[in-house]
């Protein structure tokens with residue numbers, strides 16, 4: 131492994147003098163850690179190649195030189211009266227993760243800052259922020275030595291223990307089970323159940339049934355509730371310093387982001403943490419970071435599959451409360467369970483406790499964010515609409531891993547069932563972790579927003595103002611009072627009693643989409659993400675280190691130009707070597723060319739390819755919208771890259787704007803479960819226009835009128851009188867796809883390749899749906915036959931991307947066809963106990979829509 135980039139990390143180039151102290155301590159710590167790790171890796175398996183060993187030696191030498199130069203520069207600086215700026219050596223920073231010694235007012239450049247909340251929440255955008263948001267540095271929470279300002283002897287000897295003992299605990303975590311049981315919601319649910327039983331069994335004794343139902347509700351809350359013990363949290367927190375320190379190189383958070391959340395805690399409203407779910411480490415890291423920064427430990431909704439002996443009680447003591455993964459059993463609405471869950475969450479909110487849950491409902495198996503679920507979120511919304519809470523702060527979270535400890539879910543993408551959680555399995559997994567090196571982790575807390583502001587702006591945008599049935603409790607904001615909304619929606623947002631109205635569902639779903647969208651847009655891209663993406667889009671057949679390094683640099687710049695931050699810095703070659711080692715030799719084979727260059731060949735066949743596709747997924751998100759537009763261009767212009775001819779024959783291809791927009795809209799709708807490309811508060815035409823803008827800037831598309839303008843300007847005509855580019859995009863009826871330049875053809879290929887695997891999955895699904903023309907099929911059998919078909923095509927090299935056989939993408943494709951009303955599902959004889967069947971809809975235009983869709987996807991793929 132390349133040691134030269136062991137600590138690849140992107141520090142903001144905006145650190146103040148304060149960080150110098152961090153730098154020297156970090157440097158010392160790094161020096162030990164670096165040497166230990168190098169030794170450990172050497173002794174572990176002696177697998178380092180000659181090149182690796184050479185690079186390590188070079189790295190050591192370089193490190194020594196840099197240390198010397200830093201010491202010299204420090205000594206010089208001390209001698210001077212005025213602080214002076216030491217030149218920022220990017221290479222140095224990349225290799226040794228030392229914060230740059232640059233004064234805030236002498237900044238070279240700022241780190242890309244992502245994660246500002248949606249412009250439709252202007253108040254949150256303006257008020258929930260910190261002055262230093264752009265200047266503040268990242269903090270490696272594994273290295274708390276730098277936080278101990280004037281350490282005493284004990285702190286010097288046992289820094290982690292001292293730090294853990296210093297955590298403040300002014301918070302109370304009460305047992306709320308009694309309040310839940312006596313709440314009117316639970317009492318009503320019990321009464322309803324008793325009533326139902328009496329109706330079905332007239333001879334049954336009312337008292338007895340009442341007692342049984344009450345006991346049941348007590349049992350539910352006892353199994354569900356968390357019992358946070360601050361000592362358990364502290365003990366666990368202390369052990370995590372040791373444990374994570376062994377398996378990770380760094381865990382980075384942004385100081386300002388945490389300060390913002392700390393400030394929010396003072397305002398008294400509950401805070402809802404909503405991370406994207408990739409790994410079991412997610413919830414551990416979030417609670418740990420909050421504990422380290424003396425914040426309230428959140429209550430975390432955990433699936434009851436984790437409520438296993440030993441582990442369950444530990445999780446409970448650390449904040450986990452257990453919920454069923456499916457609320458209803460045997461298709462029956464379990465009123466008591468729903469009411470207990472809703473009341474418990476509502477009581478927690480009223481107590482001002484923080485909550486955390488994973489709205490995706492489980493870990494993503496593809497690396498892409500899952501389409502969010504609305505159940506638990508609806509409880510939060512309902513609590514606000516019922517005026518149980520005055521507001522809540524929504525904090526989306528995104529965690530970027532260089533290497534996932536779960537190992538990229540290859541088996542599950544191949545269709546193997548998920549391993550059930552067990553005590554033995556957990557112990558084995560933990561032991562396995564000790565041998566791993568999981569690189570760097572970066573946690574982003576994008577800007578929080580107020581739930582109240584979201585609901586108010588949603589209702590104004592969607593004109594949901596119903597008759598005011600309740601007296602106004604709070605003054606109206608922009609003409610709409612929360613109580614009027616509550617009258618309109620609250621009775622139907624509830625999790626337990628009522629059927630949820632369409633408006634309420636849309637409101638909650640829109641909130642869920644906002645949250646996922648914010649998290650996805652603020653996801654930091656790690657070196658492994660960029661390398662995996664390059665290998666799958668550009669170098670499927672392999673590439674030399676030099677080629678990869680050049681493209682890596684180009685792609686990193688492109689990604690940064692799209693306002694996305696990266697989690698590394700330094701020389702591209704070093705980073706590529708580091709990322710390749712992180713991806714592993716079974717994913718990326720290394721050899722030497724005849725002239726001695728390092729050559730990498732990716733594993734692009736099943737099942738190893740899923741490892742690369744998992745890692746590349748966060749980068750596909752960055753280019754997804756442009757790829758949709760390029761795909762729509764192929765369809766609207768009725769051409770494919772294979773038949774544009776050689777450069778002599780090529781001319782630009784014209785595309786009708788209307789057709790392009792129509793095809794793009796269909797694709798956005800089709801890929802809705804794959805990528806959240808737009809939000810309810812955005813106009814889809816605006817989003818398409820923005821992506822078109824980028825493609826025009828990239829010269830992939832041309833606007834004829836602009837060219838006329840440019841030609842006119844050369845003749846001395848004032849181009850400004852003709853309006854700006856946006857107007858042309860809005861009004862011009864034709865766009866030209868630039869197929870006359872080789873460079874643009876390459877760019878078109880790139881964009882095409884981004885969505886190729888998804889496109890192939892959807893195509894194979896759409897074609898497989900044709901089998902339903904003969905007869906309906908059981909959903910499970912249909913999915914199995916579809917998956918087998920996709921795998922077989924990949925194994926027989928009938929697809930361009932074998933990763934298109936990923937089970938999660940195929941499931942999304944089926945869901946999308948259901949959403950587009952091409953297929954439907956039903957239970958035989960309407961009985962929910964019977965298996966679900968899939969059927970092709972028989973409406974007149976369904977088949978035509980299916981064929982049109984296939985045609986569109988084939989154009990994208992050709």
Ligand SMILES: CCCCCCCCCCCCCCCC(=O)SCCNC(=O)CCNC(=O)[C@H](O)C(C)(C)COP(=O)(O)OP(=O)(O)OC[C@H]1O[C@@H](n2cnc3c(N)ncnc32)[C@H](O)[C@@H]1OP(=O)(O)O
Nearest residue numbers: 367417418432433450456457491504505506508625635638
């Ligand atoms: C210092 C040291 C630190 C260490 C620190 C350690 C921390 C120690 C903590 C451990 C922590 C472990 C954490 C594990 C991580 C997981 O286990 S992740 C899995 C569990 N979590 C989740 O799934 C959360 C997200 N899921 C949901 O919200 C799901 O909706 C539920 C609640 C699970 C229910 O799912 P479901 O049964 O499939 O039902 P679903 O269709 O979603 O709808 C249920 C009801 O919700 C309501 N609903 C649904 N959608 C909507 C909507 N859009 N609008 C309105 N209402 C809606 C309706 O009432 C609906 O009922 P119907 O009217 O349709 O009958």
